Amino acid sequence: xxSLVAKIKDIEDEMARTQIxxxxxxxxxxxxxxxxxxxxxxxxxxxxxxxxxxGEGFDVRSTGDARVGLVGFPSxxxxxxxxxxxxxxxxxxxxxxxxxxCIPGMIYHRGARIQxxxxxxxIEGAKDGKGxxxxxxxxxxxxxxxxxxxxxMKPLGHKRVIEKELEGFGIRLNxxxxxxxxxxxxxxxxxxxxxxxxxxxxxxxxxxxxxxxxRIVSADxxxxxxxxxxxxxxxxxxxxxxxxxxxxxxKIDQLTLEExxxxxxxxxxxxxxxxxxWNLDGLLEHIWEYCDMIRVYTKPKGQDPDWNEPIVLPRxxxxxxxxxxxIHKLMxxxxxxxxxxxxxxxxxxxxxxxxxxxxxxxxVQVVKFI
Numbered sequence: 001x002x003s004l005v006a007k008i009k010d011i012e013d014e015m016a017r018t019q020i021x022x023x024x025x026x027x028x029x030x031x032x033x034x035x036x037x038x039x040x041x042x043x044x045x046x047x048x049x050x051x052x053x054x055g056e057g058f059d060v061r062s063t064g065d066a067r068v069g070l071v072g073f074p075s076x077x078x079x080x081x082x083x084x085x086x087x088x089x090x091x092x093x094x095x096x097x098x099x100x101x102c103i104p105g106m107i108y109h110r111g112a113r114i115q116x117x118x119x120x121x122x123i124e125g126a127k128d129g130k131g132x133x134x135x136x137x138x139x140x141x142x143x144x145x146x147x148x149x150x151x152x153m154k155p156l157g158h159k160r161v162i163e164k165e166l167e168g169f170g171i172r173l174n175x176x177x178x179x180x181x182x183x184x185x186x187x188x189x190x191x192x193x194x195x196x197x198x199x200x201x202x203x204x205x206x207x208x209x210x211x212x213x214x215r216i217v218s219a220d221x222x223x224x225x226x227x228x229x230x231x232x233x234x235x236x237x238x239x240x241x242x243x244x245x246x247x248x249x250x251k252i253d254q255l256t257l258e259e260x261x262x263x264x265x266x267x268x269x270x271x272x273x274x275x276x277x278w279n280l281d282g283l284l285e286h287i288w289e290y291c292d293m294i295r296v297y298t299k300p301k302g303q304d305p306d307w308n309e310p311i312v313l314p315r316x317x318x319x320x321x322x323x324x325x326x327i328h329k330l331m332x333x334x335x336x337x338x339x340x341x342x343x344x345x346x347x348x349x350x351x352x353x354x355x356x357x358x359x360x361x362x363x364v365q366v367v368k369f370i
Contacts (some may be wrong), residue, residue, distance in 0.1 A: 004042045011035045026205040029229045033213035036233045039168060058139050060129060064113035065312040066291045067110065069140045072149035073158060074121030077250040080151065080274040082118040090118050102139060109284050111295050111310040119321035124161055137169040141241050145290050146173065152249045152263060159247060173245040175266055178231035179224040193222045200226045246291040248283065252273055294318055296359040305363045321354040323364055334368040
């Protein structure tokens with residue numbers, strides 16, 4: 001592991017002292033690809049490269065409809081926030097590293113069960129194995145939403161430090177996967193296609209330098225939007241996690257109105273005070289929005305809908321088939337059709353098949369073969 005860390009440091013130093021221009025761009029792109037390879041070997045424990053084993057997270061079973069992780073430096077109020085939102089006791093004190101393991105809690109909001117994880121504080125260099133950083137970030141990769149808790153009394157530069165640690169572990173915050181298709185081939189060379197949406201295509205020298213570093217001699221690459229060399233490297237690696245993120249600025253009770261207005265310019269942020277329970281409802285609404293879920297109510301034949309326990313689905317997978325699988329994995333074996341009431345129905349009720357896409361607060365009655 002130490003040899004990989006040294007190689008990563010050497011590449012970063014070389015990139016820092018290399019002047020960026022058209023003559024050196026291909027060389028820098030090759031260095032970026034090599035840097036991504038070494039980081040992957042360091043994190044996943046590539047035995048051929050002498051890695052130090054895969055980054056394993058905490059042994060916490062995933063439950064509920066969504067999983068949210070609290071990430072931040074020590075003593076920023078993560079444990080207090082967990083206690084305020086879930087009622088689960090997590091030790092909080094004035095000294096750092098009070099929490100030494102992952103403590104789960106459950107939030108009940110709009111009929112959804114959201115698991116909240118209080119993760120130990122990380123330090124700068126966590127992605128390289130300092131402290132328990134790799135364990136913390138490995139667990140954060142399994143979350144549908146990451147909440148970065150920041151102390152509003154400390155420099156806002158801490159935000160960028162944590163972002164750098166998470167990005168070094170392959171996590172991309174508040175980003176969508178690049179619209180690039182990449183397929184390896186056995187023969188034919190590297191074929192690059194740019195659609196008409198691409199106004200600033202990557203130079204062929206840059207693409208060839210990345211392919212050379214990964215020892216890829218034949219592939220089909222299609223760019224459907226303007227992309228950077230880092231986007232191309234992420235697609236070739238194929239191990240990136242694209243996770244939404246909320247920046248939770250804690251301890252705002254110690255700020256003036258002028259300072260609060262200045263902090264308000266930060267995007268994706270939510271100000272609150274965990275100690276005084278300020279704006280906790282606002283944080284819950286942010287969590288619901290960023291998790292992007294819908295509620296679907298069940299209706300037994302001849303009875304009123306069950307308004308107390310909705311079936312909660314992610315918006316990206318909310319067909320009738322997903323609804324049935326959430327209730328029971330064998331339910332689709334006897335599925336005939338479904339009667340849907342609500343926004344997704346053209347008339348009430350509408351008879352639909354398994355591929356019908358549901359919307360928030362729809363009512364579904366499933367009809368099975370007898």
